[in-house]
Amino acid sequence: MSKAEQREQMINGAGFIAALDQSGGSTPKALALYGVQPSDYGSDEEMFAEIQKMRARIILADDFTRDKVIGAILFERTLSEEIDGRKVADYLWSVKGIVPFLKIDKGLEDTANGVQLMKPIPGLAETLAKAEGVFGTKERSVIHEANAEGIAAVVKQQFDVAREVIAAGMVPIIEPEVNIKSDTKAEAEDILKAEILKNLDELGEGQDVMLKLTLPSKANLYDEAADHPRVLRVVALSGGYSTDQACDLLAQNGKMIASFSRALTEGLSKQQSDAEFNAALGSNIAKIYRASV
Template identity: 70%
Template sequence: MSKTSDQYAQMQTGAGFIAALDQSGGSTPKALGLYGVDANDYATEEEMFDEIQKMRERIILADDFNGKKVIGAILFERTMTESIEGKKVPDYLWDNCNVVPFLKIDKGLEDEADGVQLMKPMPALDTTLQAAAKAGIFGTKERSVVNIANADGIEKVVAQQFEVARQVVAAGLVPIIEPEVNIHSETKAQAEDMLKAALLKHLDTLAEGDDVMLKLTIPSNAGLYDDLADHARVVRVVALSGGYSTDEACEKLGKNTKMIASFSRALTEGLQRAMSDAEFNTALGSNIDKIYRASI
């Protein structure tokens, strides 16, 4: 059973944040570039994914990457079958680090319509969820994007998210619903008000026990999502960094007492492949500590 009581309790009340280690085919080249791995360093997609896996493994093996500050980690689908020190990554995270494993399941975004980008179809989702449950994955993460305050578009995003969430719950996993609001949107605050209303409406349709998590852009108005965090069907509300620097994301998050972080780029900021292990661990430890303090 993937949804263990210990993991559920850690997600609901644990002090710390969720590390987003789920760079996909679209985001991997940029992530590798920031890490100091040039596109000339790999010739094929397979080699590219090998390089990002090396980076992920280095992060997971770092001294400060453990359940004392990092309570969960989101993985890319390929990572689910990779191994660290002879153990599958999801098992290694929980058994060795006390970090709850999640899986990114979306296949990317559709083109923008009605000011939003819906998720692309996931025709093999049931198969993926069965494999995830068997691999010891606790939950999933699925991302769509809101670019402007368009009520029709936002309703479509939320409706699609909850349709997928129900499928995830039926497979025995806990979905992280992620309707990201673009931090550069000229109508960001208005879009967030609309998003909150749509999320509350759909949360009220969930049956008892059909619990979800929410991953949201840090709101323009601090505390906006407190009502979502208090909803009976919500395990936790987590925040994405959305392109903010680590310091800026942490400063904004610190004003939202009922959200914890689920950062990707902000977590890896300043990390370089050329660093010694000691330098790497120190830099990562500093980022982890900043994000942890902002989350508690």
């Protein structure tokens, strides 16, 4: 694995990052949308086996290549899974040419000061040390209101974790999501931008990050962050928008690329034939790619 080659792809690659990191909390909903109901599995093991089959079907699809998909975010459990006899992270890079990332957060605290901080991440150093073949990480918080104190706490926590990731030789994707249904979304984004820029200025040479942000109410709001010397790339989350809505909004932001999850898998079903599945996924990939470039 060439870290330099992966870094170059993250900075200059044309395409988007696929979010395939559904965790224990989000997996049942993702499976239901895919046509797999809770009655179809009887344990967590069977549930995770079903979501791995879905991920593998996506990764193996003809259109899922570095030509349009430059990176993919994985759930920690996925690192021990295999596709065609290779660990998933190795398969992504060695076979598909797609840079692997790892979701490291353990979920969210209850809402306080209009935000949800990340829960503690026990054993983070050990997790990072075992993440063989992984280029970077992703960690998510959520902002519900334009509360300056809460947003400052979210960003500080994110950058504190990011420094641990950087110290382990990896590139963190910082994800302070703003709830798209917030009545104060635009105001929250203005506060968030200021806090992000302040924290970016405190990073030293070589302490590089990526940002994963909600598609902003004001187009190109995060251009200044995208141009910051410590930022490799700014990517957008779909946040509950449909594929078409997310792509329309993304196309208005010239310095953001996509990192979509639900919008990537929209319309996919276990019951589809391989031809139907590949056509639906290929259509989504093409839309998200066009919006990203």
